[in-house]
Amino acid sequence: MPAWPARADWLYSARSFAAAALALLVAFGLDLPRPYWAMATVYIVAQPFAGALRAKALWRLVGTLCGGAFSILVLPNLAGAPPLLLLALALWIGACLAASFYDPTPRAYAFMLSGYTAALICFPIVEQPQAVFDTAVSRMLEIGLGILCAWLMHGVLFPRRGVPRLLAASRAGSPTSPASARTASPGSMIRNASPPSAAASRATARRWSCCSSRPATRRRAAARRSSGRRTCASAPAPCRR
Numbered sequence: 001m002p003a004w005p006a007r008a009d010w011l012y013s014a015r016s017f018a019a020a021a022l023a024l025l026v027a028f029g030l031d032l033p034r035p036y037w038a039m040a041t042v043y044i045v046a047q048p049f050a051g052a053l054r055a056k057a058l059w060r061l062v063g064t065l066c067g068g069a070f071s072i073l074v075l076p077n078l079a080g081a082p083p084l085l086l087l088a089l090a091l092w093i094g095a096c097l098a099a100s101f102y103d104p105t106p107r108a109y110a111f112m113l114s115g116y117t118a119a120l121i122c123f124p125i126v127e128q129p130q131a132v133f134d135t136a137v138s139r140m141l142e143i144g145l146g147i148l149c150a151w152l153m154h155g156v157l158f159p160r161r162g163v164p165r166l167l168a169a170s171r172a173g174s175p176t177s178p179a180s181a182r183t184a185s186p187g188s189m190i191r192n193a194s195p196p197s198a199a200a201s202r203a204t205a206r207r208w209s210c211c212s213s214r215p216a217t218r219r220r221a222a223a224r225r226s227s228g229r230r231t232c233a234s235a236p237a238p239c240r241r
Contacts, residue, residue, distance in 0.1 A: 019153035041146025050155040057147040063113020064143045068136035071121040079129035
């Protein structure tokens with residue numbers, strides 16, 4: 001059975017709702033064509049901590065700007081040649097998705113946004129290429145408005161910093177911290193200790209094998225030299241030469 005939401009969860013939900021309502025109200029006031037994009041953006045970029053929200057909001061804005069700029073450049077020039085327009089959009093979307101898959105950083109979100117923003121702008125107005133500029137600018141404004149409202153609520157008025165909580169949790173869970181050392185027994189510390197890696201185990205085994213077998217190897221080499229000298233001394237004269 002799922003646990004009942006904590007107080008912090010209720011506050012996070014209330015902040016997100018307030019930011020979404022503010023974005024929708026401002027979008028209606030500015031008479032934007034698609035106010036729901038501003039409201040949806042608030043919930044898309046909302047994060048419990050201010051740092052995570054800042055990263056996601058930044059790359060969402062960058063991806064939207066890149067996708068809008070591509071739409072403005074491509075659609076008016078290729079509107080008279082639908083196959084070329086589809087080919088250009090397919091290549092752009094495929095390249096952006098491939099870059100998002102191979103980029104392990106938060107920047108991958110910008111690549112993904114660049115791809116599907118161009119599709120969301122171009123496909124609905126493919127028969128009205130003269131409206132691409134207004135559509136692209138309106139989407140940029142709606143996305144920017146949602147990001148601004150989300151950042152106002154989660155990053156300015158009621159910010160939550162994730163670094164102090166992470167440091168406190170790491171100190172509390174560290175085996176070398178005083179609190180855990182007082183509460184943990186030696187047996188539990190041994191059981192909870194992480195095993196060494198395979199590379200470290202192989203290196204340790206090689207070092208111990210070399211150290212342990214070195215005297216024996218020296219003794220075997222000395223025995224071979226001495227036995228060789230005795231054999232050669234007892235051999236006939238041609239062998240000694």
